[in-house]
Amino acid sequence: MKTRKSFKTLPYVAITLLTVGALAGCHRDDPDGGISVDDGGGTKSVLRVKYLNGGLRDEWITKVCNEFCELYKNHSFEEGKVGVTIVPEFIKSNAAASSIKNNPNDVFWAEDTDYSTCVSTGQLYDITDWLNEKVAVGPEQKEDQTILDKFTDSSKQYFAMKDSAGKDHYYAIPAYENSCFLNYNIDLFDQKCLYFAKGKTADGMSDSQLNSSAVDDLFVTSADEERSTGPDGVAGTFDDGLPATYADFHALITFMKRSSITPFIWKGNYPDDLSSFGLTAWGGSSGAETLEACLSLEGNLSDLVEWNNGSIVYDEDGVTPKHLDTTAVNSENGYLFHQSQGLLDSLKLAKLMLSNDGKDKNYYKNSMSQSFDHLTAQRYFLNGYSSGVVEQPIGILVDGCWWNSEANAYYQSDSDRLSRRMGIMPVPHPTRAQVGEPNVMVSDRQSMIFVRSTIAEKTIPVAKAFVQYLNSDVAMNTFSRYTDMMRLMKYEITDETLKGMSPYGRSVVAFSKSENTKHVNWVPMTDLAKKNASLLSYRTWGYSCSSTDINPYTYFAAHMSVTPEDYFNNVNQYYHSNWSYLLTK
Amino acid sequence: MNQTLSLRVTSNAKKKSKAMRTLFYVCMVAIPVVQFVIFYIVVNFNSILLAFKSYDNSTGVVIENWIGWGNFERIFQIFRSENILWIATKNSLLYLVFNLCVVIPLSMLFAYYIYRGYPAAGFFKVMLFLPAVICSMVLVIFFKEFVETAIPELAERWFHDDGWYAILSSESKGPVALMIFYVWFLFSGSILLYLNAMSNIPKSQIEAAQIDGAGEFRTFWRIVIPAIWPTLVSLIILAMADFVANQANLFSIYGIFAPSWSQTLGYYQFFLVARYGADSPVNYPIASAFGLLFTAIVAPITLLTRHLLLRFGPRED
Numbered sequence: 001m002k003t004r005k006s007f008k009t010l011p012y013v014a015i016t017l018l019t020v021g022a023l024a025g026c027h028r029d030d031p032d033g034g035i036s037v038d039d040g041g042g043t044k045s046v047l048r049v050k051y052l053n054g055g056l057r058d059e060w061i062t063k064v065c066n067e068f069c070e071l072y073k074n075h076s077f078e079e080g081k082v083g084v085t086i087v088p089e090f091i092k093s094n095a096a097a098s099s100i101k102n103n104p105n106d107v108f109w110a111e112d113t114d115y116s117t118c119v120s121t122g123q124l125y126d127i128t129d130w131l132n133e134k135v136a137v138g139p140e141q142k143e144d145q146t147i148l149d150k151f152t153d154s155s156k157q158y159f160a161m162k163d164s165a166g167k168d169h170y171y172a173i174p175a176y177e178n179s180c181f182l183n184y185n186i187d188l189f190d191q192k193c194l195y196f197a198k199g200k201t202a203d204g205m206s207d208s209q210l211n212s213s214a215v216d217d218l219f220v221t222s223a224d225e226e227r228s229t230g231p232d233g234v235a236g237t238f239d240d241g242l243p244a245t246y247a248d249f250h251a252l253i254t255f256m257k258r259s260s261i262t263p264f265i266w267k268g269n270y271p272d273d274l275s276s277f278g279l280t281a282w283g284g285s286s287g288a289e290t291l292e293a294c295l296s297l298e299g300n301l302s303d304l305v306e307w308n309n310g311s312i313v314y315d316e317d318g319v320t321p322k323h324l325d326t327t328a329v330n331s332e333n334g335y336l337f338h339q340s341q342g343l344l345d346s347l348k349l350a351k352l353m354l355s356n357d358g359k360d361k362n363y364y365k366n367s368m369s370q371s372f373d374h375l376t377a378q379r380y381f382l383n384g385y386s387s388g389v390v391e392q393p394i395g396i397l398v399d400g401c402w403w404n405s406e407a408n409a410y411y412q413s414d415s416d417r418l419s420r421r422m423g424i425m426p427v428p429h430p431t432r433a434q435v436g437e438p439n440v441m442v443s444d445r446q447s448m449i450f451v452r453s454t455i456a457e458k459t460i461p462v463a464k465a466f467v468q469y470l471n472s473d474v475a476m477n478t479f480s481r482y483t484d485m486m487r488l489m490k491y492e493i494t495d496e497t498l499k500g501m502s503p504y505g506r507s508v509v510a511f512s513k514s515e516n517t518k519h520v521n522w523v524p525m526t527d528l529a530k531k532n533a534s535l536l537s538y539r540t541w542g543y544s545c546s547s548t549d550i551n552p553y554t555y556f557a558a559h560m561s562v563t564p565e566d567y568f569n570n571v572n573q574y575y576h577s578n579w580s581y582l583l584t585k
Numbered sequence: 586m587n588q589t590l591s592l593r594v595t596s597n598a599k600k601k602s603k604a605m606r607t608l609f610y611v612c613m614v615a616i617p618v619v620q621f622v623i624f625y626i627v628v629n630f631n632s633i634l635l636a637f638k639s640y641d642n643s644t645g646v647v648i649e650n651w652i653g654w655g656n657f658e659r660i661f662q663i664f665r666s667e668n669i670l671w672i673a674t675k676n677s678l679l680y681l682v683f684n685l686c687v688v689i690p691l692s693m694l695f696a697y698y699i700y701r702g703y704p705a706a707g708f709f710k711v712m713l714f715l716p717a718v719i720c721s722m723v724l725v726i727f728f729k730e731f732v733e734t735a736i737p738e739l740a741e742r743w744f745h746d747d748g749w750y751a752i753l754s755s756e757s758k759g760p761v762a763l764m765i766f767y768v769w770f771l772f773s774g775s776i777l778l779y780l781n782a783m784s785n786i787p788k789s790q791i792e793a794a795q796i797d798g799a800g801e802f803r804t805f806w807r808i809v810i811p812a813i814w815p816t817l818v819s820l821i822i823l824a825m826a827d828f829v830a831n832q833a834n835l836f837s838i839y840g841i842f843a844p845s846w847s848q849t850l851g852y853y854q855f856f857l858v859a860r861y862g863a864d865s866p867v868n869y870p871i872a873s874a875f876g877l878l879f880t881a882i883v884a885p886i887t888l889l890t891r892h893l894l895l896r897f898g899p900r901e902d
Contacts, residue, residue: 116643270842369754548848
């Protein structure tokens with residue numbers, strides 16, 4: 001009887017224990033998440049930093065963290081403690097917007113985390129005051145500028161959230177500048193003399209000539225021979241000898257193929273980089289102002305193609321599109337953005353990169369394969385031919401400017417990385433008349449630095465000091481030195497930093513800092529645009545001809561007979577038909 | 586008097602026993618019921634409401650507005666102005682038909698073969714179960730490497746044909762490859778269920794049928810199928826109910842970059858949200874409306890099919 005009673009009681013006890021255990025798991029008192037920390041036996045303040053350790057690697061941030069700890073080793077942030085210990089979480093995982101508040105880390109460097117979602121759900125700490133103070137580079141030393149002074153105008157507009165009194169509040173700081181380029185192998189170009197000779201251009205040549213040996217005469221025959229002025233039209237600059245126009249680019253592709261070089265390679269599994277490059281090409285043709293008008297959903301555009309009844313309207317020659325007068329475009333007629341001549345030009349460039357004769361591919365055979373990832377593409381670009389993996393050397397890699405940091409492991413050594421010459425090829429201009437117009441650098445991936453809203457009171461001073469130091473000129477130079485990239489902030493690169501960067505990194509700096517380069521930060525710039533951030537996504541805005549056909553490169557590769565004009569018409573048909581549904585007012 | 590007292594004691598004891606049994610039952614089911622209410626009913630109810638709202642967080646504050654049928658209008662607009670939803674519906678139907686007409690019959694046949702212990706049954710058992718055992722991402726990676734690297738290289742080396750690169754991006758070759766993977770992937774789970782159902786058939790019935798001169802096919806058709814009919818109906822119903830949600834492994838293979846010719850309704854619904862970034866809930870309302878609309882179409886059809894199959898299907902007697 002007693003035994004039977006015990007057995008009956010057992011399930012109740014088990015259920016009670018289970019329930020209590022489940023409920024107890026809902027709350028966590030320990031902000032450290034149960035992780036033990038070496039804080040000098042409780043004598044130092046502790047700061048937890050989460051950094052997405054992807055292609056940018058973690059050498060730079062480890063160095064910055066060590067420098068910060070060294071600077072503040074004798075400083076007291078909280079009573080009873082001297083100095084700082086940083087607990088790093090430098091792994092390749094991002095912080096999901098919905099769980100930042102509950103994350104044990106204090107300061108975050110994250111990518112692809114939606115800023116509006118984070119702010120609206122109260123995940124982020126208000127760092128407005130931190131941004132408005134002079135940047136501290138030690139307990140006693142400050143820079144002349146504030147962090148906000150270093151923001152670009154577009155960043156100021158995007159990151160500012162207004163409160164009910166109309167005052168701006170900031171919850172994050174932009175991290176790095178990222179653009180997708182034509183990255184070319186300078187050593188290979190030198191070796192194979194792939195530069196246009198002085199005074200030579202392919203302008204005026206017919207398509208059949210551009211696909212033939214007739215292009216051979218346009219190129220230098222030795223590395224010392226004088227080169228053409230390049231896309232900027234100025235002799236003696238970094239782009240001398242590079243294709244200045246689309247016709248030149250066509251000739252270069254043919255010449256490369258005739259020289260047994262595969263012109264292009266890119267990753268096949270995620271074609272986003274191609275769309276990003278497309279935006280750069282669009283901006284290169286139309287100008288940064290056109291892209292900024294898109295991002296504001298308003299502007300006066302002067303390069304709109306006349307488009308009617310589903311197709312481009314041509315001049316009497318049947319070849320040249322007619323153009324509209326300068327037109328005010330806004331939310332009511334926003335479908336007109338896609339009638340931009342620059343968009344059509346970028347589609348022509350895309351088609352040219354894929355195939356210049358509609359049959360032979362200009363890209364590495366696996367570049368449209370789902371299993372062909374970015375690391376393999378980079379490895380083949382750097383070492384594929386020398387290691388015998390690919391049959392021909394590859395001339396140009398289409399990838400983001402982070403590629404060189406990502407590919408670090410494929411260099412034989414650090415001296416190999418510092419001696420091999422890769423560089424950014426400026427996007428050629430559609431016509432000779434546009435030579436000399438500014439390059440456009442479109443930075444479209446979201447990356448930012450922020451602090452969780454539930455940070456402990458005692459940790460705030462440390463976090464503030466660290467965030468400020470992270471955005472000091474010293475730390476930003478450290479970032480550039482190790483990653484060969486630029487922060488999305490205004491700062492100067494020192495000579496010492498340049499010396500430590502690879503030739504590719506110096507190319508990025510030269511391109512970014514050039515007076516002939518305009519920067520476009522692909523973020524919505526007005527309230528209406530912010531409301532339509534999903535419509536303006538870099539992935540879909542430029543090239544959607546349906547809700548799922550969003551990439552012209554993959555579309556052209558799968559449908560070789562489709563012309564740039566056909567695709568342009570499809571894009572405009574889509575936006576014209578659906579604008580009232582796509583736009584949120 | 587003693588009898589009345591005795592009856593009262595017995596009655597009280599019975600009531601107490603019943604009360605204790607009820608208490609025990611409530612304690613056992615309380616947690617799962619609460620879990621079901623929170624994570625199924627409340628969440629789905631919220632999703633239903635979301636289909637009639639708009640969501641905006643661009644000002645740093647969440648603003649949800651009631652917009653009535655606005656999201657549904659947008660879906661109908663997509664039907665009118667684009668092909669994608671028609672293509673996705675066609676693809677979803679194709680996967681359903683393949684499931685019903687190829688996977689289910691072949692699974693049953695293979696399960697019967699293994700059940701009967703014919704030669705190499707053990708080998709088939711292991712090979713066909715592998716997709717269920719191995720992590721699905723491993724299978725996908727293997728499949729992609731095989732289709733996108735091995736096959737093109739072999740075709741180029743042996744047949745001097747370089748037209749086999751990027752099979753999964755090809756509108757002509759891609760659908761075949763995807764369907765082969767889909768069938769292979771589905772096989773394992775189905776066979777396990779059929780085998781389990783077949784194992785409940787008394788061996789004596791099979792032996793009796795064979796003594797009476799029934800061949801293998803007749804045995805399979807007249808004895809095995811009626812015996813496993815409820816299992817078969819369950820799988821058919823599951824396949825039909827999955828019509829809208831079925832992504833056909835497209836996300837595993839392509840991420841968010843599945844070509845439009847390959848998309849299914851399930852993938853498109855996911856794509857509506859994912860293409861703008863996983864963190865942003867801005868497009869959740871239209872995805873919710875999408876799910877609701879197709880559920881309203883598919884659910885009655887599925888229930889009707891179940892009713893008809895159970896009513897008019899074969900019986901063991």
